[in-house]
Amino acid sequence: MPHAVVTLLQDAIGASVSTAPAELEAVREDRSGWRSATPPIAVVHAASVAEVQAVMRIAHETSTPVVPRGAGTGLAGGAIASPGAIVLDLSRMNRVLEVSEADELAVVEPGVLNGDLNDALASRGLWFAPDPASRAISSIGGNIATNAGGLLCAKYGVTREAVLGLAVVLADGRLLRMGHRTVKGVTGYDLTALFTGSEGTLGVIVEATVRLRPITPGETVTVAAVLPDVEAAAAAAAAVTAARLRPAVLELIDAAGLARVAAYLGADGVAGTPLETLAPSETFLLAQCDGAGAAEEAAEVARLFAESGARVTLSTDAATGERLLGIRRAMHPALAASGQVLIEDVAVPRSRLPEMFRAIEEIGRRHGIEIPTIAHAGDGNLHPNFVFTGDEVPEHVWAAADDMFRTAVALGGTLTGEHGVGVLKRRWLADELGDDSFELQRGIKALFDPSGILNPGVMFEAPVSSDASEAPAR
Amino acid sequence: MPHAVVTLLQDAIGASVSTAPAELEAVREDRSGWRSATPPIAVVHAASVAEVQAVMRIAHETSTPVVPRGAGTGLAGGAIASPGAIVLDLSRMNRVLEVSEADELAVVEPGVLNGDLNDALASRGLWFAPDPASRAISSIGGNIATNAGGLLCAKYGVTREAVLGLAVVLADGRLLRMGHRTVKGVTGYDLTALFTGSEGTLGVIVEATVRLRPITPGETVTVAAVLPDVEAAAAAAAAVTAARLRPAVLELIDAAGLARVAAYLGADGVAGTPLETLAPSETFLLAQCDGAGAAEEAAEVARLFAESGARVTLSTDAATGERLLGIRRAMHPALAASGQVLIEDVAVPRSRLPEMFRAIEEIGRRHGIEIPTIAHAGDGNLHPNFVFTGDEVPEHVWAAADDMFRTAVALGGTLTGEHGVGVLKRRWLADELGDDSFELQRGIKALFDPSGILNPGVMFEAPVSSDASEAPAR
Known part of the structure; x- marks a missing residue:
């Protein structure tokens, strides 16, 4: 016998409501690797604003949790089925x-x-x-x-x-x-x-x-460089900022990450790139300059990279540029090839990047794991990656992640630069915000969602959590 | 005998508290021309965060309104003494x-x-x-x-x-x-x-x-143009956008405004500029291009202006550029020379600029007043100016302003692009926001300021208004 709320949904917008087990299973995950304890009671594939309103009216009247979900590509468990919830899938509203x-x-x-x-x-x-x-x-x-x-x-x-x-x-x-x-x-x-x-x-x-x-006029110019170590790469990135240059892209891969990328791409994949002859501690920097002054800017970036001891390739043709950017794009597939990946997302002021890289190495040593890291060096946002096997994030990985979040905040940074808090990081939210801000934020939540039905468990602990498999909430 | 709250302030941070009549008078106004009904009970020239905290603790304990005030240059009456208030002047905190x-x-x-x-x-x-x-x-x-x-x-x-x-x-x-x-x-x-x-x-x-x-590298290039009428100027501005050009500055002055600017600058002031021979309906456009491609971009802007029938001056030297920008800067002094000025601040989507200019003319005719207008044409923000004599904004000027706000909102715009709501525009706030948004915004206000002591009367009606001279609040 169907759940009473499901019956209400079916009566209102039947064609958009699904309880097919495969669909209920699919929305228990996003791309974070996190998995909810239970499937939802239904997935609604809303086709219109009116259908979304119908779902929320029913949820409001029955105090049913609702999890809005787009393409399901989130990396923080922000759009996965919470216990007893309707997952409100918006991917059909795509006009x-x-x-x-x-x-x-x-x-x-x-x-x-x-x-x-x-x-x-x-x-x-x-x-x-x-x-x-x-x-x-x-x-x-x-x-x-x-x-x-x-x-x-x-x-x-x-x-x-x-x-x-x-x-x-x-x-x-x-x-x-x-x-x-x-x-x-x-x-x-x-x-x-x-x-x-x-x-x-x-x-x-x-x-x-x-x-x-x-669209920014002119050609994009790409500068790729291999540097002796992560300190040299961070120094080269800082030199770009200090010279008041402003490349559109400035990405950094540490030695652990770069070794995996090179292995993943293979000899053919790296032929003709600065990765062709790679020493163990070497790191990677990629800049792309655009706009009317791109060529001059890129030449200056290349000069600064070289001053930091880099082997530099500068490319003005789009195909080579794409190939060099492909080295950065290969980071995630390279890691995924060796296990499950927990991608973290701290950010620190750019000037603290060298310290954060050192801290990540230290944390890895302390917990006996390697933490390959890629950074948006232009804005101080780092993605340290934890590779593990099995379905569950192991406890020592969480312990390392905990160390890392606290280090980022201590360096004047934040526990999430761009992925969001979701369910994964809510236990650290009050630590970063402080109690006064945390309480005001909960006040905003209560103002807009007095009965707490919108995405419970995301950002803040759910009022009553029955989701036993979730990490301990703050 | 001093007000009890003033005594508390003096006991806590005596040196920063002033009740000198001239100081109490000065903070009854900003640059909007609006004047509060009463002076405040005190002005605190806070010198530190601790002093600001001391003021707020006393205000909190005594339910005393506080008006934060910076340089006093606001144009919406957002930082002027409200009845019984402490004006908290922050201009000394200037490090x-x-x-x-x-x-x-x-x-x-x-x-x-x-x-x-x-x-x-x-x-x-x-x-x-x-x-x-x-x-x-x-x-x-x-x-x-x-x-x-x-x-x-x-x-x-x-x-x-x-x-x-x-x-x-x-x-x-x-x-x-x-x-x-x-x-x-x-x-x-x-x-x-x-x-x-x-x-x-x-x-x-x-x-x-x-x-x-x-700092954006390279020289700034200025293009100044006189066009036959406001439609031609709006069309020329639209052509710049349509060509995917992005000047840093794109300003438009209508015929009523330009005539006053030309008269204010005088024959010497306009010599060598496109204002030298000005016909009655003519209007003004000023663009400044910056960055590596400035020269090419400015040449293209000049070509588009000329296609709209403009007399164009293009200048690559900074002194001439400054002089041309001076025409735009002369707008407010030119108006102020003939009376009090109420500067309005509506914004409309750029595509609706021609309609908004026509509506302003129409509104001026209906109310028997001239409304010289300057617009940030690049972003659709218009400043229609009402010039009047005497201390109070006359009723027919408010009626014209009311027509104008409603027209801007009807065109998909907003009643304030950049000056703020203050006390001047709060009566229109709910009309633009709608009742649901208005109530949620009041909820946010109540969350942060439960006893309503922070800048009461700004944005929202004060809980109990004793300020009889203010415009009727919604």
Whole structure:
């Protein structure tokens, strides 16, 4: 006999409701490797704002938890089935509703994939700048819910800077519009910014008005370099900033990561690149410069890299540039080839990057594990990776992650630069925020979601957790 | 006999408390022309975070309203004495506490003037991008409290994009830190963005960590043009956007405004500029291009202006560029020379600029007044100006302003692009936001300021208004 709430859903929007076991199983995970203790009671593949409102009205009346979910590519367990929940899948709401060239904006449904929007915009000479590495598979609703970052943030900003307005379904089913179709607008508090990065805990994003940019003119110039060690790489990255240069991309791979990438790509894969002759402690830096002054800027970047002892390749043709960027892109597949990967996401002020790299090595030694790390060196965001075998993150990996989060915060940084808190990191949230901020944030949550049905367990401990397999919540 | 609260203040931080009549008078106004009904009970010239905390603790215990005030240059009555209030003047807290070149950030006290910070940064090749026209006289705390805009927002963003973190004293005197020293950081809700633009209603900003940029390399190229009428000017501005060009500055002055500027500058002032031979309906466009491709971009802008029937001057030397920008800068002095000026601040999507200009003309005709208007054409933000004589804004001017706000909102715009709501525009706030958003915003206000002592009457009606001379509140 079906759950009473499922019957209500079926009566209201039957065709969009699924209880097929395979579908219920699929939404227990995202790409973090985290798995919820139980499947949801139903998955609703919402096709319209009205259907989202119908779901929230039923959830409100029956006090049923709702987990908004986009493409399921999250890395913090922010959109996985919580106990007794409806998973509200928004991936079918994937229409680009409007592109205004004159106002340089697009109005999109939340399920539009980041890459699909950019494909649709390219012929108009426009571009949606937020560029998470997952852009081919991640949805704009999810990008906004996590305030996604990516490779281009030091130059082009985080997702928040590209969101002009939102339409959101509130916990009780009301539709709320916020923000503007203009770059400026200061009427009242900035709810659009508040919802950006709120991880589905304040409302369900059903439409976004996003800011577009003219595609940066000219060719992109790529500079790839192998450096003697991680200190040299961090120093070279710092030298770029000190010279007031502003490459669009500046990525750093440490020695442990680079060795795995080189092994993964093989001799053919690295032929003709600076990885061809790789010594054990060597590290990798990749810069891409764009815009009218790209060639001069890239030449200067290459000179600074060389001064730090690098073997440098500078490429002005797109194909070689793509191949060099492919070295960075190979990092995750290279790690995934050897086990499960827990990708962490700390950020520190750029000036503290050398210390953070040293701390990561130290933490790895202390816990007897290798922690291959890639960093967006331009903005201080590091992804230390924990590779393990089996379904569960082992306790010593959590212990190492705990050390790492605390080190990042002690260095003036943050436990998550761009992936979000989700269920994975909520136990550290109050530590970073402090008690006063934590309580005010809970007050905001209670204001928008008084009965606590929106994504319970994400960011904050669920009011009553029956999810025994989850990590101990704070 | 002094007010009991004043005695408490004097006992706690005597040297910083003033009840001198001239000082109490001075803080009844900002630059909006609005004047509060009564002077405050005291002005506190806070010298430290501890003093701000002392003021808020006393205010909290005695339920005394507090009006945070920076340089007093606001244009919406957001920092003027409310009845029975302490005015908390932050202009003495004007130290630059830190500049980190490596992390491209500065930590500043709220009273630092925008222009002073940039003077201090110039020799390091760095720059704080938010650029309100008032930068020489406005404080960074005030820029943040209003999320100030300015001339460069289409290319360089609004103030929010440049604020990484804040320290705020809450209504009960607790000190709260929020945000990061990194560009990325998604731990919890974005309180930093929520406080940016909150107009002193949620807490008192006592420290800001702001993002710096490398000074844009190369020379700035200026293009000034006189066009046959406002439609031609709006079309030329739209053509710049359509060509995917992105000048740093794109300003438009309508015919009524330009005639006054030309008269104010006089024959000598306009000699050698496109204003030298000015016909009655003619309008003005000014673009400035910067960065590595500035010369090519400016040449293209000039070509597009000429296609719209403009007389164009293109200047690559800084002195001439400054002189041409001086035409735009002369707008406010030109108006102020003929009376009191109420500067309005609507914004519309760029594509609706021609309609908005037509509507302003129409509204002026209907109410029998001329409304000289200047627009940041790159971002759709218009400043229609109402010139009047006497101390009070006449009723027919408010009626015209009311028509204008409603028109801007109907065109998909907003009643304030960058000046804020203050006391001047709160009667229209709920109309633009809608009832649901308005109630949620009041909920946020109540969460941070449960007893309603922070800047009462700004944004929202004061709980009990005894300020009889104020415009009827909603």
